[in-house]
Amino acid sequence: MFRLILFLVLFTNHSLQSQTIDIEKFKFKGLSFRSTKEEIVKRLGQPRKIYEPNFECGFLSSEEQGKPFYALDYGNMKFVGNEEDGYIIDDYQLTYGMSFTYNGMKLDMDSSLEKLIEVFGTELFGSFYHSSTDSKLIRFSDSDDGIMFYLKEGRLSMLTYWSPC
Numbered sequence: 096m097f098r099l100i101l102f103l104v105l106f107t108n109h110s111l112q113s114q115t116i117d118i119e120k121f122k123f124k125g126l127s128f129r130s131t132k133e134e135i136v137k138r139l140g141q142p143r144k145i146y147e148p149n150f151e152c153g154f155l156s157s158e159e160q161g162k163p164f165y166a167l168d169y170g171n172m173k174f175v176g177n178e179e180d181g182y183i184i185d186d187y188q189l190t191y192g193m194s195f196t197y198n199g200m201k202l203d204m205d206s207s208l209e210k211l212i213e214v215f216g217t218e219l220f221g222s223f224y225h226s227s228t229d230s231k232l233i234r235f236s237d238s239d240d241g242i243m244f245y246l247k248e249g250r251l252s253m254l255t256y257w258s259p260c
Contacts, residue, residue: 152260
């Protein structure tokens, strides 16, 4: 009986850990998923627009968190955050010439579901279903938030940050 319980505990723990991704392994144009405003501006220049997104709820909600959050809008790439918490990539719409890496492996808008399985593993993307536009939430390790991956016509098209409301 003890062996069965030990097996179940180890298997469940392994399954939960393998269903997440490591935020530190993402790199976008030399930037981490979470960066300071200074790092972002140094790498990408001044944003097209800065505004308060006023999310209704979640980890980037000014009202819910009791502090202001700002969006640095670069068109196809948007960061949201503040000086205290740093800025995370909230929205990344892939176009030709745009890419990012995860654990050193390059992904771009030509990346297929098979490429995502190669990079992130079957446990995360093997259950992805096929339709004209698919999405899949993958949570960060040791966190409730994560990234929503979007595929369009079988290719990676966009990433968005997700947090629970």
